[in-house]
Amino acid sequence: MLFRVLLGPDNARRINVTEALNSVSHLKNILQDSLQIVQDFEIQFEDPDFGNQLCNLTDISELPPDRAILKIITKVSEESDNASISSLDTASIASSSSSAASASSSSNVSPISIPLRQRENSDQWPSPFPIPTFSYDVELRLAKGNEMFREHGTLLDVPKDMKMDILNALCRSMFSYKTYQTRKELEVVAAGLVNKHPCLKDPSMGTCYDSWTTRLYYKVGNYRHKLGAAGCSEVRVNQKRTGDDSRNRLKKARRCEVNFLPDIPTGQTDVTLQNEKAALQEEMTKKYPNHAVVHSKMEQTFALRRKEIVDEEPPVAEIMRQWPALFLEEQVHMEFFRITGVNLKETFFSSLDEYTPKIIQLYRSRSGAFGEDLKTLLNKMDAQITNVMLQRKTAALRGLPLFMRESTDSFFKSCLDTDVDVDGDGVNTRGVQIGILTVTEDDTATTDTDANVRCFALIIEEQIVLDDLPDLPTAMAILFGLIYALNMKYPKELKYMFETIQKVFLRLDTKLSARVQSFRNKMLRC
Template sequence: MDDDFNKHTRRRGHRVNSVWIHQPHRSYEVIESDYTDAEILDPEDLNDYHPLTVYPVGGKLMVTRGRACYNESDEALLLRVIIHPTLIQKVQLTEVPESVEDLQTQLREKLGLKGDFSIQYEDPQFDNGLCNLMNIAELPAERAVLHICWHEAGSPTTSQASSISSLDTASLSSSASSHSSSSIILTALRSVSEWPSPFPIPSFAYDVELKLRQGNETFEKTGKALSFTRDMKMDILDKLAQAMFALKAYPDKYQIETVSSELVRKYPCLKEPGSGTGHQGLTTSIKFKLGNYCSKLRQAGCNEVSVNRKRGRDEDADGGFTLTKAKRGEVNHVPDHPDNYNDDSLEEHRGILVTEMKKRSKDMDLIRSKMDLTFSLRRKEVVEVQAMVMEIQERWPALFLQEKICYEFLRITTKDLFGTLTAALDEHCPRLIKLYRARKGAFGQGMENLLDSLDEQTSDIAQQRMRMCLEGLPLFVRDSAQKLFLKCLDTDPEEKQTAVVKKEVLTVLVDDGGHTPSQMVHSIAVVLEETIVLSDLPDIPTAFVYLFGLLYALNTEFSKEHKYTFETVQHIFMGLSTNCSQRVRSLKTKLLI
């Protein structure tokens, strides 16, 4: 600043006019004020806690030099705290905590957290990868996403919630509800939806670690690879198989290769001489070891791998083999039962759930708690028994509540159904519409009608654009749009409306008696296996989101007529898989251009 600004100056009885105060690369405006007493002090006398702004102190108008304009109503730090995959809260702190311990104390006070925990944060410098918070200075400024990591003896409990999803707990005590369980039932469900990159190599036995350390030193000096024994190799492969299964029961080839490559990167002495990548043999060994580990788990009764066993003639009339492993990005496909629970005990809780659903005034907290607790039983029935939709409606009526569809999708994939899908549609809609317009002649009259209807809209444009993107997607990927988004009249009998319908969004139009169909919407519904499972939905995008969630909740395969449409949603919009068809990969490339 100019030296004149550093001088002590006092003005009385004069209006302070608008003036610019310049700093290198920055300039700040002192706004017009009616204060009659203004004072400019030396920089060292100013309170640097307040950034450059005009604010009264002791009846005087003060100006400080700082980092940015400050509003006393603004919060110093905005936090998104993930206590649990299904319990996420926003916290605003007026001051940045002085230490990690101070932050933990404030979180305990504001969120009512009990038990021992540590904190991880999403680091924007590493594509929001998780890092342990060891120093408060590492915390991103202004906004941060925190993950609460509970210690073994700790419990993810809060005074604000009566129940938490079974992703880590199946039931939680509630002082407000006498029907809640008094103990926390831990389960072995996964909470990570994406394969980590780089893969975290686990610690091996102490003697193995010593040999690997010595092998690295020798390799660095002489370039000679380590010749390890069979016992040493078995220990390494066993630990890797356990770490991989904890993330995904059936990792694909690419994911297995990331493990072997990271192992060689951490321990160069394991690099295979004469191999192109240096880890091809390790990749094969890890693949077979993982298969052997799954066989051991199957013998031990692990549900997720037991459903893939080959059934004999006494179990299956066809004597066939139905592969039911997770293939669409499911994180918790067929989890094991919570500790101290079996099929019979969980069946009792299912009965309580059905009884509660028959009441006129339903206890939603109880329903949520029982749905969490019986998740493993429900998935076992849905995946292994493969019951019809009507049977599932009868046994699990709460599964077809709109809110519970979202929670079930979250349990299975650890992803927010509505938030993720609607945000992806908002992001890709402009580009999709450009692609539709550029090639509308190749898709016939159907695409032209959709674009014309969008151009005629004068209100709620964002919602109409989203609807048009979804209805045009089957046309663009060469699926059957007529069998996914159907229309009928409200005077048609329900049997006619749902006849020969497997999976669809049904729009019921008002029958005004005219020769041309009315465009006034009576209702919007979701139909599965010729059964209306959801009705009176507000719009087509909402109905489509629930339809997609139900396909996962009921473990229903994507039909051939809509294969590429749902694959686009799964791979591009939801990010639930790494593999996709060439047609969907082509669309993804066009969206990124």
């Protein structure tokens, strides 16, 4: 059965339920798992017997037979009301770790309201852009103007106050998606405006919206200045830069981060967040840290952590000292979700499952054009008789830089388990800025077989930041999450491999480089 689920005023999800529904509770469980809703909620549906008005769903038989529109109404308790816990009017989209959230509520840990943007789809900038509703008098004038345009082709003469109302409303809508817009994105907004209100078209030849694009260009600059004066972190971080230092890049979201540098939550200050950070550090010194406490305090200190990492750009060794919980495997997934709104583990592995057969087929068809390395990789994969699917996924990932004609000399490293140096100052990590270390068992290799892999470790800035990972796909996913969490650039020698993971596997951005676009097209044709 197909459902359109309304989570908020501008947030709707499409859910296809293939199994037979036997009760309302059954449907609630499915929606909780699919939409990651933590709070208790009620379901309303559009009842065709009453002109599609919303009614509470009390029996599963009340639903229409094939498809239905549902609305989620969360139950907000008095305690959570006092704590200002809310979520886009109706639903709370939580992290992928529901167990951590439930444990948090049972451990006297008070959650906090964090004003984070939510990603509604895989494309950060919508096209066509949803034009907001303007003030009542502006909408009246636009309605009459559109009618005159349809009847006589007459364009509306827009006075200054009306123009300012339109630009202000568009700015507020645009900044809900991102703080720094490109010229092309402004053109999408301008085009959407004149498509919805044709009476606003330019009288001159051209695209019919060039003048609106120019107005938006200057308006967003002024709007950013006002945001900076009001204390917006994502704007102020760039106002602090010295004008004569050309090496400083503009610090902004470049890889579809929806919460690149969030503001401090309402009711909190730097002092209170520093206290929470100190409590988190103390919790991490325990032999067995309380994961619910760690999760809650990582949520509370997200804005402070992003400010330190993005603004101050400390070395990874300092981040490990200040934020040790950030290097827990589950917290890497959580931090990636906070920054992008995308479930790293679920999205990466589902894409890997989907694409691995096509990628392997592509490697086989083109192996002759990529030298012996790709042939050797495929031969080793074919020789495996255990964990065949895992070996195929590993080969698909290891072959990516080879297919992209990139060097992996300083990325894929290996050593024996007797030679591992977790302090990161040994020969295995020396000179490695970003890499994956394969740890093999000593004395298990023969002339005909490879050594048994014991685990994988991640290297960043010559430091082993996380070890004891079970397989290469897991290591690759966690490493990619850390790149976002630490606000790191992709290594130049592997930029196409990481772009493929970001844009093809995780579907973060649809603008692909020519090389990655070629790989994607060839893979999908297999």
